[in-house]
Amino acid sequence: MFLLLPYRFCASIGGETGAERSFHRGGACSWPPNCYQEQPIRKLKEREPLNIPKTYDQLDQWKTVMFLYNSALKAINTKIEILNNEFIHIYNYNPIEHVKSRLKTPESIVKKLKNDGREVTIPNMIDYLSDIAGIRIICSFTSDIYLIADMIARQSDITVLYIKDYIKNPKPNGYKSYHLVVTIPIYLSEGPIETKVEIQIRTIAMDFWASLEHKIYYKFEGHAPDYLEEELKACADMVDMLDAKMFSLNEAIMKISEDEKAAETAAAKE
Numbered sequence: 001m002f003l004l005l006p007y008r009f010c011a012s013i014g015g016e017t018g019a020e021r022s023f024h025r026g027g028a029c030s031w032p033p034n035c036y037q038e039q040p041i042r043k044l045k046e047r048e049p050l051n052i053p054k055t056y057d058q059l060d061q062w063k064t065v066m067f068l069y070n071s072a073l074k075a076i077n078t079k080i081e082i083l084n085n086e087f088i089h090i091y092n093y094n095p096i097e098h099v100k101s102r103l104k105t106p107e108s109i110v111k112k113l114k115n116d117g118r119e120v121t122i123p124n125m126i127d128y129l130s131d132i133a134g135i136r137i138i139c140s141f142t143s144d145i146y147l148i149a150d151m152i153a154r155q156s157d158i159t160v161l162y163i164k165d166y167i168k169n170p171k172p173n174g175y176k177s178y179h180l181v182v183t184i185p186i187y188l189s190e191g192p193i194e195t196k197v198e199i200q201i202r203t204i205a206m207d208f209w210a211s212l213e214h215k216i217y218y219k220f221e222g223h224a225p226d227y228l229e230e231e232l233k234a235c236a237d238m239v240d241m242l243d244a245k246m247f248s249l250n251e252a253i254m255k256i257s258e259d260e261k262a263a264e265t266a267a268a269k270e
Helices: 058-091 106-115 122-128 142-153 204-219 226-269
Strands: 096-103 133-139 159-165 178-188 191-203
Touching (some): 058 096, 058 133, 133 204, 142 226, 191 204
Antiparallel strands (some): 096 133
């Protein structure tokens, strides 16, 4: 599978390229970094199978699998917290508003497998479901989404299986979000086991819209009245404009702050 990873910072540090590192450690740091650049297409890593001993009975297999998914959530959450704290430390900027995580319920797992026409088995659950362990990262601005996705993807022990960019390519109903399906090794006493996690990254406005769309979808079991779907699409367009406007306002505020600091520095030198 091939993929164009959206953006990477072109800052560099101590001989590393911008594709290898995202921010300066020496000297003054500012947010946002001053440039992005497209990265060449690269082949995504292949995922090693999730090996559960066949000698286990069904209940033991289920408990083991869910233990691994829960551990993967904890590992990814820790990485996200550290990356966010590093940004606060270096740039005095918090790109993440909040993070939600959840494990899919047994009922949801069974329903999704049946809807996909697959037999309800643990191997099918492991092979064909990518969102049993899910993390949602909520940001203030669209630009933060690609920043966070890039930082996560460049973690040495995270393997990106695939990406769905519903921001550049929204769903017909207006849904926007950035999805990564990754694996992370869970280190057990007998060695590491690669475990899948789906990461969704979106703005506050996108998340508000998606929450309402989710309620409508399940209320009408995917067959909402046409007028509601039209209203939802109109709201999605407004969310898009709101995100753009809020980003523009934030840029203006930052510009004013920079000008004030520059003026204070100049006055201090006189």
